[in-house]
Amino acid sequence: MAEEMAETKKDGPKLRLKGRLMSASEIERTLVRLAHEIVEKNDGATNLGLIGIKRRGVPLAQRLGKLIEKIEKTPVDTGVLDISFYRDDLSTAGPRPVVTKGAIGFDVTGRDIILMDDVLYTGRTIRAALDALFDHGRPKSVQLLVLIDRGHRELPIQSTFTGRTIPTSSREIIEVKLREIDEDEQVLLVELAE
Numbered sequence: 658m659a660e661e662m663a664e665t666k667k668d669g670p671k672l673r674l675k676g677r678l679m680s681a682s683e684i685e686r687t688l689v690r691l692a693h694e695i696v697e698k699n700d701g702a703t704n705l706g707l708i709g710i711k712r713r714g715v716p717l718a719q720r721l722g723k724l725i726e727k728i729e730k731t732p733v734d735t736g737v738l739d740i741s742f743y744r745d746d747l748s749t750a751g752p753r754p755v756v757t758k759g760a761i762g763f764d765v766t767g768r769d770i771i772l773m774d775d776v777l778y779t780g781r782t783i784r785a786a787l788d789a790l791f792d793h794g795r796p797k798s799v800q801l802l803v804l805i806d807r808g809h810r811e812l813p814i815q816s817t818f819t820g821r822t823i824p825t826s827s828r829e830i831i832e833v834k835l836r837e838i839d840e841d842e843q844v845l846l847v848e849l850a851e
């Protein structure tokens with residue numbers, strides 16, 4: 658652990674690395690376990706549809722789709738929800754998640770949908786994603802998968818499938834790095850340096 662090591666995000670606050678929470682192989686093993694949990698809970702994969710929330714939920718959904726296909730020997734529909742954050746001067750709660758209009762990639766009506774994201778924090782992204790999902794159709798059910806649950810919920814939202822639960826302080830940040838987006842693969846715990 659390189660606790661004294663500090664990194665500065667471009668044009669962002671100074672961050673101090675506190676430690677690595679997951680390596681690439683730990684992420685892989687966790688996704689394999691989650692794929693088995695999904696299949697077990699849903700009694701197979703025939704009615705499943707996986708939806709990744711941009712950005713890092715998308716490669717997670719694609720990877721889990723392939724893992725489930727390997728287990729069940731049946732292809733699984735995989736789609737995308739694009740959520741952007743807008744800073745609203747009237748908001749006291751930080752940037753507001755807003756869904757960008759765009760196709761999910763398959764018809765969600767009647768399906769057992771699994772929404773996927775890398776980090777669950779306040780729950781506001783998932784709330785926006787649920788609103789958007791129901792604008793696209795009426796799923797039979799919606800389950801939530803997150804790689805990391807770091808606590809600090811501001812809404813009554815919880816994950817159905819959780820990679821790791823990591824209690825954090827509000828000064829800490831979970832940085833999930835996935836090779837498809839970051840050309841790196843690990844989960845880091847960082848802290849605002851001042």
Ligand SMILES: O=P(O)(O)OC[C@H]1O[C@H](OP(=O)(O)OP(=O)(O)O)[C@H](O)[C@@H]1O
Nearest residue numbers: 711712774775776777778779780781782
């Ligand atoms: O529960 P919430 O408080 O809504 O926070 C969780 C969201 O925050 C992160 O997105 P981030 O803002 O880091 O964007 P990015 O992953 O697309 O860079 C993460 O990917 C989740 O989507």
Ligand SMILES: O=c1cc[nH]c(=O)[nH]1
Nearest residue numbers: 776778829830831832
């Ligand atoms: O710590 C956090 C909080 C929200 N989103 C992240 O990616 N990390």
